[in-house]
Amino acid sequence: MIENKVKVYFPGLNALRFFAAFLVFASHVELLKSRNEYNNYYYTPTFMELGGTAVTFFFVLSGFLITYLLFIEKDLTGKISLSQFYLRRILRIWPLYYTVVLAGFFILPNIPYLQNSLSGDLYMNFYPKLLLFMLLLPNVSYILFPHTPYISPAWSIGVEEQFYLTWPLLLSRTKKPLRLFIILISGIFILKTSLTLFQKISDNKSHEVIKKILDILYFSRFECMIIGSICAYILHQKKEQILKILFNKYLQIFCYVTIVIFLATGFKIPAFNHIIYSSLFGIIILNVAVNPHSLFKMENPVLNYLGQISFGLYMYHELAIGITIRFLKDLSFNFNNNGPNIFLYVLALLLTIAVASLSYYFLEKPFLKLKTRFSKISTT
Numbered sequence: 341m342i343e344n345k346v347k348v349y350f351p352g353l354n355a356l357r358f359f360a361a362f363l364v365f366a367s368h369v370e371l372l373k374s375r376n377e378y379n380n381y382y383y384t385p386t387f388m389e390l391g392g393t394a395v396t397f398f399f400v401l402s403g404f405l406i407t408y409l410l411f412i413e414k415d416l417t418g419k420i421s422l423s424q425f426y427l428r429r430i431l432r433i434w435p436l437y438y439t440v441v442l443a444g445f446f447i448l449p450n451i452p453y454l455q456n457s458l459s460g461d462l463y464m465n466f467y468p469k470l471l472l473f474m475l476l477l478p479n480v481s482y483i484l485f486p487h488t489p490y491i492s493p494a495w496s497i498g499v500e501e502q503f504y505l506t507w508p509l510l511l512s513r514t515k516k517p518l519r520l521f522i523i524l525i526s527g528i529f530i531l532k533t534s535l536t537l538f539q540k541i542s543d544n545k546s547h548e549v550i551k552k553i554l555d556i557l558y559f560s561r562f563e564c565m566i567i568g569s570i571c572a573y574i575l576h577q578k579k580e581q582i583l584k585i586l587f588n589k590y591l592q593i594f595c596y597v598t599i600v601i602f603l604a605t606g607f608k609i610p611a612f613n614h615i616i617y618s619s620l621f622g623i624i625i626l627n628v629a630v631n632p633h634s635l636f637k638m639e640n641p642v643l644n645y646l647g648q649i650s651f652g653l654y655m656y657h658e659l660a661i662g663i664t665i666r667f668l669k670d671l672s673f674n675f676n677n678n679g680p681n682i683f684l685y686v687l688a689l690l691l692t693i694a695v696a697s698l699s700y701y702f703l704e705k706p707f708l709k710l711k712t713r714f715s716k717i718s719t720t
Contacts, residue, residue, distance in 0.1 A: 354647025
């Protein structure tokens with residue numbers, strides 16, 4: 341029964357979800373304009389980093405929330421139920437994920453209105469791509485084969501599912517989570533650095549193999565979710581001295597300003613980029629979620645709703661953008677004017693919100709209600 345559940349709710353995080361989803365959306369508007377050979381901003385430093393950085397934020401937020409909830413479950417029951425965890429993940433992720441994937445492979449390609457310059461790419465390596473998507477390995481398909489139109493955002497969902505396949509097991513077995521987190525991040529960093537160095541001295545054949553492995557590791561970004569988990573650990577363990585430092589007003593300002601500067605200039609440090617962004621995002625998440633003196637108060641009914649449907653916003657936005665571009669093209673809309681196409685952004689965003697809302701109420705919500713049966717914790 342809901343009334344007997346422990347309630348865990350962090351105000352403001354739904355707003356952050358929506359802002360991150362919007363950044364991915366904006367990046368892909370410019371990307372799809374580029375693929376349709378219209379003037380665009382995609383290859384500017386800001387837009388080149390925007391989408392990937394927003395996905396990094398999603399990874400950090402996911403690691404924070406899920407790890408914190410697992411800690412609470414262990415407090416309440418003395419253990420982490422692996423079967424219930426996997427059932428919750430299946431009920432939350434699979435209905436929308438497989439709906440979009442199956443539509444992307446079998447329905448959307450047969451709708452002439454949705455054809456674009458990449459439509460032919462679907463049929464290149466069709467069955468290997470389909471197999472990888474069905475096995476929740478879309479990130480591997482993303483590296484090995486041409487992109488699949490309208491469903492490429494699914495790659496990050498696959499990354500999360502791969503991470504959480506073993507994460508609750510590791511947490512349930514360890515008595516020193518922080519040490520585990522540090523060992524894992526160090527191991528990932530050493531692996532990436534070693535492969536990068538080995539790539540420089542390898543022959544051509546080995547070079548290509550190592551490049552593919554590095555690309556898969558680049559997109560996997562397990563370290564981002566682990567950094568989110570470290571933030572969850574600090575909060576769960578009530579590390580007051582650390583929280584006092586992280587809640588400092590000037591540190592908050594530093595985090596926001598640094599992110600803006602990095603995005604505006606395209607500044608990056610290849611080996612450390614994800615770790616730097618993840619650390620900044622982790623501090624922001626902690627402040628927005630639990631610091632009463634956070635610089636920004638983001639709890640708002642509209643933003644809260646948009647955050648609730650953010651999974652749909654993320655999964656459907658590429659399709660909504662493609663439909664909008666085709667619609668405006670048929671109306672002889674001028675995509676090559678000077679300055680951003682505000683009308684395109686507004687119309688595509690409204691369509692994305694409409695489709696995500698329908699998906700939330702008619703596809704996702706029934707499974708979310710079922711999901712609550714397998715948790716001792718209420719998150720709404």
